[in-house]
Amino acid sequence: xxxxxxITPTMSTTYKYDVSKAFDGNNQTFAHTRDDDPNxxxxxxxxxxxxxxxxxxxxxxxxxxxxxxxxxxxxxxxGTDYSCGTVTLVTGTANEVVKVxxxxxxxxxxxVRLTGSGNWRSLNVAEIRICASDxxxxxxYNRYNS
Numbered sequence: 001x002x003x004x005x006x007i008t009p010t011m012s013t014t015y016k017y018d019v020s021k022a023f024d025g026n027n028q029t030f031a032h033t034r035d036d037d038p039n040x041x042x043x044x045x046x047x048x049x050x051x052x053x054x055x056x057x058x059x060x061x062x063x064x065x066x067x068x069x070x071x072x073x074x075x076x077x078x079g080t081d082y083s084c085g086t087v088t089l090v091t092g093t094a095n096e097v098v099k100v101x102x103x104x105x106x107x108x109x110x111x112v113r114l115t116g117s118g119n120w121r122s123l124n125v126a127e128i129r130i131c132a133s134d135x136x137x138x139x140x141y142n143r144y145n146s
Contacts, residue, residue: 001131006047013037030060040116040123049108050132055100060124069117074109
């Protein structure tokens with residue numbers, strides 16, 4: 001799997017910390033939607049179509065359970081949506097990384113959305129990484145060599 005390195009993110013609302021913090025490589029910073037946002041989400045537009053294998057999300061350092069039950073959805077270039085899966089925290093600890101397996105869909109997609117669970121009135125994310133299957137990737141192979 002290879003990380004998708006060209007993502008244009010947007011967030012439904014911003015509260016103090018904008019969406020760029022979820023993509024800055026620093027697990028001590030985080031993106032945060034407003035507390036009164038009933039439809040909190042982070043939208044990610046990809047630079048081209050990819051077959052997504054995994055969606056990785058890191059929990060905010062000081063809020064260990066806010067990501068639990070958040071939903072990952074993907075869209076192909078025609079606008080058809082596909083469910084990728086649900087974020088299920090195992091330990092509920094700060095900076096826990098959760099992998100959502102998206103490989104079952106096997107369709108090239110251009111957009112991905114993380115939608116809050118409704119458990120909290122805001123979405124708090126330390127880091128997000130989207131990994132494509134090797135067969136669909138033509139970008140920079142040097143970023144995130146893990």
